[in-house]
Amino acid sequence: MRPLREALAGMRRAPVLTFLSLMAIGLSVFSIGLFALTAHNIDVALSNVEGRVEVVAYLRDDASEELIEIARHEIESYPEVQAARYISKVEALYEASRELTEFSDVYSDLEVNPLPASLEISLRPDFRTPSDVEAVADRVSTDHFVEEARYGREWVDRIYSLRRVAGGAATILGLSFALGAALLIGIAVRMSVLARAREIAIMQIVGATDAYIRRPFLIEGLLTGVGGGLLALAMTFGAYQAVERTLVSLAWLPDLWTTAGLAFAGLLGMLAADRAVRRELRRLDVY
Amino acid sequence: MVQLRSVTKSFGGSSAAVLDVSFHLKKGEFAFLTGASGAGKTTILKLVHMLDRPTSGEVRVSRYSSSRIRRRDLPDLRRRVGYVFQDFRLLENLTAEENVAFALQVTGISKAKIGPRVQKLLNQVGLAARARALPRELSGGEQQRVAVARALANEPLVLLADEPTGNLDERASAGVLGLFQRINASGTSVLMATHDSEILRRHRNVRVIELEQGRLVFDSAGGTAA
Ligand SMILES: Nc1ncnc2c1ncn2[C@@H]1O[C@H](COP(=O)(O)OP(=O)(O)O)[C@@H](O)[C@H]1O
Ligand SMILES: [Mg+2]
Numbered sequence: 001m002r003p004l005r006e007a008l009a010g011m012r013r014a015p016v017l018t019f020l021s022l023m024a025i026g027l028s029v030f031s032i033g034l035f036a037l038t039a040h041n042i043d044v045a046l047s048n049v050e051g052r053v054e055v056v057a058y059l060r061d062d063a064s065e066e067l068i069e070i071a072r073h074e075i076e077s078y079p080e081v082q083a084a085r086y087i088s089k090v091e092a093l094y095e096a097s098r099e100l101t102e103f104s105d106v107y108s109d110l111e112v113n114p115l116p117a118s119l120e121i122s123l124r125p126d127f128r129t130p131s132d133v134e135a136v137a138d139r140v141s142t143d144h145f146v147e148e149a150r151y152g153r154e155w156v157d158r159i160y161s162l163r164r165v166a167g168g169a170a171t172i173l174g175l176s177f178a179l180g181a182a183l184l185i186g187i188a189v190r191m192s193v194l195a196r197a198r199e200i201a202i203m204q205i206v207g208a209t210d211a212y213i214r215r216p217f218l219i220e221g222l223l224t225g226v227g228g229g230l231l232a233l234a235m236t237f238g239a240y241q242a243v244e245r246t247l248v249s250l251a252w253l254p255d256l257w258t259t260a261g262l263a264f265a266g267l268l269g270m271l272a273a274d275r276a277v278r279r280e281l282r283r284l285d286v287y
Numbered sequence: 288m289v290q291l292r293s294v295t296k297s298f299g300g301s302s303a304a305v306l307d308v309s310f311h312l313k314k315g316e317f318a319f320l321t322g323a324s325g326a327g328k329t330t331i332l333k334l335v336h337m338l339d340r341p342t343s344g345e346v347r348v349s350r351y352s353s354s355r356i357r358r359r360d361l362p363d364l365r366r367r368v369g370y371v372f373q374d375f376r377l378l379e380n381l382t383a384e385e386n387v388a389f390a391l392q393v394t395g396i397s398k399a400k401i402g403p404r405v406q407k408l409l410n411q412v413g414l415a416a417r418a419r420a421l422p423r424e425l426s427g428g429e430q431q432r433v434a435v436a437r438a439l440a441n442e443p444l445v446l447l448a449d450e451p452t453g454n455l456d457e458r459a460s461a462g463v464l465g466l467f468q469r470i471n472a473s474g475t476s477v478l479m480a481t482h483d484s485e486i487l488r489r490h491r492n493v494r495v496i497e498l499e500q501g502r503l504v505f506d507s508a509g510g511t512a513a
Contacts, residue, residue, distance in 0.1 A: 002392070202376055205336070207366035207441060208393030210359075286340050287358050 007219035010192035017188040018224060021269075024184045025228025026235065028177030029265045033236030035170025036257055037250070042163045044251045055121040055137045055151045061089075063117075063145035071143055072119055080127035080136050085120045089113045116147060130157060178268055185224055185272035189217050193280040200284060210281055217277040218270050225269020229262040288314045288476050289335055289445055294344035296330050296501075303342070304330045306501040310508075312478055314444070317471045318508075319487060320480040322498035328480035329373070331498075332447045335478070336370050337361060349444055366394065369438030369475075371448040375430045377422040383433045384409060384418040390440035408436040412466060428459030435466060445476040452483055460486065 011018045057075075059068060068086060075084045087095070092115040121136065133151045141149040193200065203213050236253070244250050289312040296305040305327040312318055320328050333339045334346050337353060346353040351364050377386045384405050391401045409415045412432040422430055431451055438446055448467065452460035464486065471477045481487070487495060497505035 198376075199378060202378060202389075203393055204361070205338075205365060205370055205376070206390035206393055206437065207362045207364075209362045212393050212395065282358075285338075285358070285361065287337060287356060287361055 003216040003219050006196075006216035007223060010189075010195070010216065010220045011223065013195055014188055014191045017184065017191060021181060021184040021188050021224045022228045022231060024177060024181035025225055025265050025269060026231035028174055028181045028268070029229050029232030029261055030235045031170055031177055032174040032264075033232050033253075033261060034239060035167060035174070036253055036261070037236060037240055038166055038170075039163055040253055040257070041250050054123065055133060055140060055149055057119040057121065057137075057140045057143070057149045058116040058147045059118060060145045060147050061116065067145060068117070068119070071145065075119065075121060075140060078136065078139070080123050080132055082122045082124045085122075087118045087120060089115055089117045092117065181228065182268060182272035182275075185221055185269055186276040188224070189221060189273040189276040190280055192217060192220060193277055197284070200281070204285055210278075213281060214274065214277050217273050221269040221271075221273025222266050223269070224273075225266040226262060228269065229265025232265065233258060233261065288312055288316070288349065289478065290347040291331070291334070292345045292347070294331075294334060294341045294346060296327075296334060296339065297342045303501050305334070305341075305498075307344070308498070308501070308503045309344075310496055310503065310506055312445070312476055315471070315474050315476055316494065317468070317477045318479070318494040318496055319490070320478055320496050320498070321482060321487060323482060325500075326482075326498040327501040328482070328498060329449055330501075332370070332449050332478070332480055335445070335447060336368050337364055362394075366441040367444045369441070369443035369446045371431070371434045371438045371446070371451055373449040373451075373453055375422070375434040377430060377433055377437075379422055382419050382421055383414060383425065383429075383436075386422070386433055387436045387440055390437045394441060404440070405436075408439055411439070411469075412436045413462075426459075427454045428456075428462065431455065431459075431463055432466070435463070435470075439470065439475075443475060445478065446470060448477070448479040450480055450482070452481065452486060464490070 072084045072086055075081055090113070093113050096115060119140075121140065123133065123136065127133075127136075137149040137151045140146055200213055240250055240252060291309050291311075294305055294308045295303050297303040308327075308331065320331060322328055330339070334341055334353070335348060337346070337348070337351075337356060341353055348364060349367050351360060356364065378389065381389060387405045387408050388401050391404060406415065406418075409418050412435050414429060414432050414436065417425060417429055420429075422433070425433065431454075435446075435448075435451075438448075446467070451463050451467075455463065460483075467477050467479060487493075495505065495507045496503065
């Protein structure tokens with residue numbers, strides 16, 4: 001365990017730099033963690049909404065119930081369609097007055113029911129992409145007693161694009177923190193290399209391979225990285241709890257994501273250390 | 288074994304530290320590399336250990352050449368060429384035996400083999416009794432012998448020693464020379480830099496390669512024939 005001992009000694013030798021590196025990696029992974037939390041919760045919300053993705057076909061008032069029933073059967077035979085439910089004018093009015101209680105008086109005063117009958121068409125899980133939904137809506141609207149077909153896909157797409165924007169922002173933020181973290185770890189490791197220059201020179205003289213010499217420094221980078229990752233995990237969990245307690249109920253990240261975050265932090269630390277120590281070793285030896 | 292072909296090393300000053308030097312140290316041979324201070328002895332030893340590159344010419348050691356060797360071959364070369372520095376270069380926080388073991392650990396051989404091997408090396412240099420001492424608790428001659436044991440750890444083909452008697456009294460010097468002769472008798476080539484004329488006088492049968500301001504001016508094995 002000589003390399004581990006030396007890695008810890010190296011971290012103790014420059015506590016301020018080690019702390020700064022830890023913080024930088026922590027912030028880097030924290031910004032990624034916040035995005036992950038947002039993205040994951042959007043995903044959870046979307047998967048609930050997606051089950052309800054449907055096309056609504058509003059029917060002309062002059063369509064007879066028998067014809068509508070035939071059309072409903074035909075629509076249900078489309079490969080994309082899971083079910084088509086008939087909502088009569090009366091049911092539509094009832095639903096509307098129930099959902100929009102402020103207007104219930106208005107509705108009950110009406111002499112003529114202004115709401116059209118409709119078919120609510122739900123789609124099979126494999127056919128819920130925007131293009132499928134649009135295709136079904138187009139096909140249904142060609143039916144001559146369909147007034148208009150609408151689908152609620154637009155706002156789902158809007159949420160998706162919001163998620164992409166948030167993801168882009170978090171990636172840029174995370175990457176700039178990661179760059180700063182890599183620089184700091186590089187400086188910390190180079191200080192460790194310089195502090196041990198004499199020992200490294202002796203290692204080279206007695207025939208140590210570069211890989212052997214690098215090992216403790218890589219471990220130093222790995223430990224700093226994983227330490228920063230744990231810090232980020234703690235901060236992300238803190239943010240999660242704060243939101244959970246004060247604003248809305250959230251879902252915590254899947255284990256796979258948190259593990260991947262820690263692995264990323266460790267890898268970042270190790271790569272930064274590797275780069276720094278390689279450069280120093282090339283400087284120390286002339287070949 | 289060790290061959291220099293028209294080697295010149297310049298550090299950018301007006302005159303070269305080593306100028307057009309050629310010689311061949313054969314397998315199992317013992318030679319003194321001599322000359323006044325600043326003549327270029329240390330520079331030549333460093334070139335042989337490939338701690339430095341020649342400005343022109345070629346240094347060959349075993350199957351390696353200074354003009355073709357790759358960075359990843361250096362560890363193997365350095366294990367084949369033991370180097371005893373003038374200032375010993377021991378690690379101050381390690382004991383004598385740990386300093387010797389260090390040279391074995393870096394090669395990745397098993398712990399079980401290191402212990403007995405270190406014991407044998409310290410016996411060989413007559414330092415078994417001081418195995419647990421730190422460098423600062425040892426005399427100059429004793430530190431020198433730790434450095435020799437470390438240089439021998441990986442069974443080198445050649446042992447380079449830079450003024451190994453420079454800091455030692457007469458008795459200790461004689462001891463180190465005797466040690467080198469025994470090492471040489473077991474088949475290891477030895478190239479020892481020294482400007483101690485007393486030593487040259489006492490060992491008239493040993494080959495002498497003499498430098499003057501970087502040039503080879505005398506080789507008792509027959510001029511510059513390489
Ligand atoms: N790293 C260096 N940079 C500049 N000049 C050097 C360097 N090493 C040696 N020299 C010069 O090269 C010459 C030979 O030095 P050196 O090989 O140490 O001689 P010696 O070991 O015989 O005393 C000297 O003039 C010395 O100043
Ligand atoms: Mg010298």
